[in-house]
Amino acid sequence: MIFPLARKRRGRTRLRPGVREPNHLPRNPSDRAEEYRRRGLYQKAGQILLRLLSRAETAHNPHDLEIPSLLNRLGIVYKHLARYKEAERVYRRALVLARKLPDAAPGVIASLYHNLGGLEHARGRYSRGEPLARHAVRIREKALGPDHPMVAADRAALAAILDRRGKYPEAERLYRRALDCFRRVYGPRDYEVAVVLNNLGAVRAAQGDFAAAQRMYRRAIAIKEKVLGPNHPELATTLNNLAVLQGKQGKHQQAERTFLRAAAIFEKTLGRAHPSYLACRANHAGLVRTMKSTRKVAASTSRRRSRKHS
Template identity: 45%
Template sequence: MQPDASVPAIVSPLSRTARLRRRLGRGRAALRAGDLAGAQRRAEQVRCALPAPGERSPVAGDVAVSCLQLLGDIRRDRDDLDGAVRLHRQSLRIAPDDDRRARCLAQLRVGDCLRLQAQYADSERELRAAVDLARRCEPPDPMLTAATLNALGILCKDIRRFHDAARHYGEALALLRSALGADHPRLAFVFHNLAGLEHAQGRYAAAEPLARHAIALRERGDGPTSPGAAGDLAVLGAVLLGLGRLSEAEVALNRSRRLWTSLRGVDHYEMAVVLSNLGSVLDARGDHDAARSHWRQARRIKQRVLGDRHPEVVALRHTVRSDRTDGSTSAGAVAVGRAT
């Protein structure tokens, strides 16, 4: 017997919530794969299905929180850091007080964006609050705790508190290994950051195997064309540059550049990092004019994303304006940490 089309189908609140959660899950998977348009489309579909403020709805409240957080993550990946912070703060305002996981994720994202904007004191306050919330989750969530410790480690590395960074990374790695196993692909981002930490201290030989291990894990997880893989190649390129292996560095950096171009276009912050390092390769070879051209492109992108007074922009401006042509003007290799 065929169903009567004149009788409206009954959709239970549970099934509607489940459908929206699945859609958000697909959106987050698209974001991990670098498909920003697909992630945005699914997030907007969920947002359109949510009730207006104050309106009663059978949809579970966590859907609205998760939707805002996904939209915030998309803004961050589109280099709109202010927009990302605004959305994550909005998700924090509507998250229930007893939903420690949702509140932790919001503060983690806010703290990471503030770090990128060089608002280090505010970033540390948010990240430490996120770590505290993660530790108090019931049941315990080792993955979430590891993510917050990893983000705090990146901040400590950026402000040159290297001992603290190593401690936070070490605890994050131990938690992940205990939860997932010693060689799980999701450990890639911690090895990426451990390589960046060694790089920041000039210990390039120690950094290389860590960077290569991150790449190997990433290829088994997110795949060789994911945003994570592009970031891992950039770190490897920076490490090889530090070791003076210029040809190998150039190969890794150009692979990263091609990936970022296909994933984010030519004006993304991560592209500026790669361009800066490629400029340093050219500078080390004595091609100072080409190096300055790369640094100018990197400065233009970073100035748009970070503002005119950000330390990274100031450093590149000084490098580009220098009249010296003996190679000592090099901006130096940069290795960027990854929060997830």
């Protein structure tokens, strides 16, 4: 199973190379929650966001974006933790609140449709996710114009869904447009570039262009290792995809090493019950079966040749 990464962030948070040490965590609780989310420490991020949400609800201002924004961020964390029903519940609640707000709300509404589409992508309900993702693109493009990087992020999220629906030409076109935008605005070694390279690699692999897919995966891995650190679940996602590709190329030993590295990261960061860990282990098990079958065929062929020449 290949894992394209749907876009899932409320907004743009600049990601710096490497992962800061725990004693350098931001003092502001909102910033600390974002830092934990960035590191893949989703449980800790969620705990802080729940406390912030409780405080905001106590001092509720009906014209304030704080509550829908916090709900949106909490939904992102729940999605990462595969708590999909809870994610949908908080996204839908945020959408109801945001629709009641004045002109400041379009960005939040676009982000919520973006994230609802990404949630359906994670659930494997791609036909439900496509109209949500298309709506996010329309709202944001109307508000910000066609060349804004947040519009590019919406296009990349839509492309991830189209990819899973087998609509490869449109998916690739959207990915490449987003990639051009991110490279122009953020530079060639940015996290957003890595995400799109991962997903574009999945599109190329699905169409049999293994050489191009491998180049994209390796470039994405190099960027993610530098930006996110060596033990982030999003790095493991691309490692899993590379391992799947290596298996298809017959590079079984390389694939096994890559699968084991990805599975170790998923287990450490997300736990053994998480769908990403389970899918990675299933992929590895499939590779092991293929390797055993290949060895049996090779041994049988060798015996036949030995009998023929004896």
